[in-house]
Amino acid sequence: MRGLAALGVLVLHVAFSAGQMRWNEAPGLEETGNGVFSVLLNQLQVSLPIFFTLSGMLLYRPFALATIAGTPTPRVKPYLWRRALRCLPAYWVLIAVVLVTLNRDNIHGIWDVVRPVLLLQIYQENAWVLGGEQTWSLATEIAFYFALPVIAWILHKIARGAASPAARVRRILISLSLMIPISIAWTAWTHMPSFGAWPIEGNWPIGWIDFIATGMMLATLSAAAQVSRDHVPAAYRAAEKWPLACWGGALLAYLLACVSPFGDPASANYPGVGQGVVEHVMYLAFGFLAVTPLTVPHLRSRFIESVVTNKVMLFLGRISYGIYLWHIAIIYFWHGNLFRAGNFGVLLLVTLIGSVACATVSFYLIEKPAMRLRERLGKAPKEPSVVTFLPEQTTPTTAPEEQVPATAPVH
Secondary structure: OHHHHHHHHHHHHHHHHOOOOEEOOOOOOOEEOOOHHHHHHHHHHHHHHHHHHHHHHHHHHHHHHHHHHOOOOOOHHHHHHHHHHHHHHHHHHHHHHHHHHOOHHHOOOOHHHHHHHOOOHHHOOOOOOOOOHHHHHHHHHHHHHHHHHHHHHHHHHHHOOOOOHHHHHHHHHHHHHOHHHHHHHHHHHHOOHHHOOOOHHHHOHHHOHHHHHHHHHHHHHHHHHHHOHHHOOHHHHHHHHOHHHHHHHHHHHHHHHHOOOOOOOOEOOOOOHHHHHHHHHHHHHHHHHHHHHHHOOOOOOHHHHHHHOOHHHHHHHHOHHHHHHHHHHHHHHHHOOOOOOOOHHHHHHHHHHHHHHHHHHHHHHHHHHHHHHHHHOOOOOOOOOOOOOOOOOOOOOOOHHHOOOOOOOOO
8 A cells, every 4th residue: 555655646746747737836837737637646645645544553553452452562662763763764865865966055054954864844944855845744754653652652541441442442533533623723724825835834743643543543443343343333344344435435535636616626736725624634534445444354355455465566565665755856866856847758757767766775775774773783673572463363253252362472
């Protein structure tokens, strides 16, 4: 799924650079777009929230399992060490390259270097690094990584007093659902005309925490469903019977974003309040529905598996972080800037080949070696030290007296 999302983001940015979407925010660089493709390509923005939803689901699942089933709670130090080694080395290499090659004229002091290294560029106006504009979302994710243990601790405190696992699940879901209206309200506020186009506040984590919260809700449902199907709502159980209905719902959310009754969904201009809120809600629904079938324990769908588990997609998923990091820089290296970058097909081919090549090098020479440091430096064991998935014997059909202990080892 990460591979699909990375491809979607790459195509979106290539389409913008090749003038496929209407755009008139910069005098002299106006684009008329490419008809209906303006809408279809511009709404590939639905790809980005998948990263947030997946992060919330994957990282919170062991915490949710600990709260629901009493398995060991993940320790904070190894968790943070793993996150740092997974994300920062490859990102720092990108920043070093683009600072030297694309941003030399924009460096006027040490802060211009330290700020992107520490992922603080989203908190200061006009602080973007050429070739790394898309890393605002990484800065938001890193903030979530640091906050997750605290959020998980709060949710555990809220849920632990419940009388049953099902009640604990309900308390977690209700608590997480409160983040959704907060993010939607923040989105509406930052799209008000008084903010102007693309305000820095629109990139702050509070505007995207609902995407992560929905991932955490899926983690809760997935963990609960593995303990017992009785602990989850019927709607989630239905995803096991009709997984393609979820993907059909995701497609519908994408199409509704394409025909938004507010604003101009074919335009890459910064949208107004109405369009901004509609798109935010549709993207939220898309990410939730697209990821849901992948979280149901023991679910088997030939179609879904053929899409996400074939060798090509598994490889792209493995190197997806590098594709995300490098594709904007490739456009700069090829054309010199992000605007009017030539033929869409040619630019797409160049960017795809260049990004896959850089991502492959990044994965095997930077990312994998960096992850091996977690054990060598004594900061985290090679294998997870917490239960991330109960052993196969614990299925929804297992009788209570036959279930494994809550402290079962990692499967």
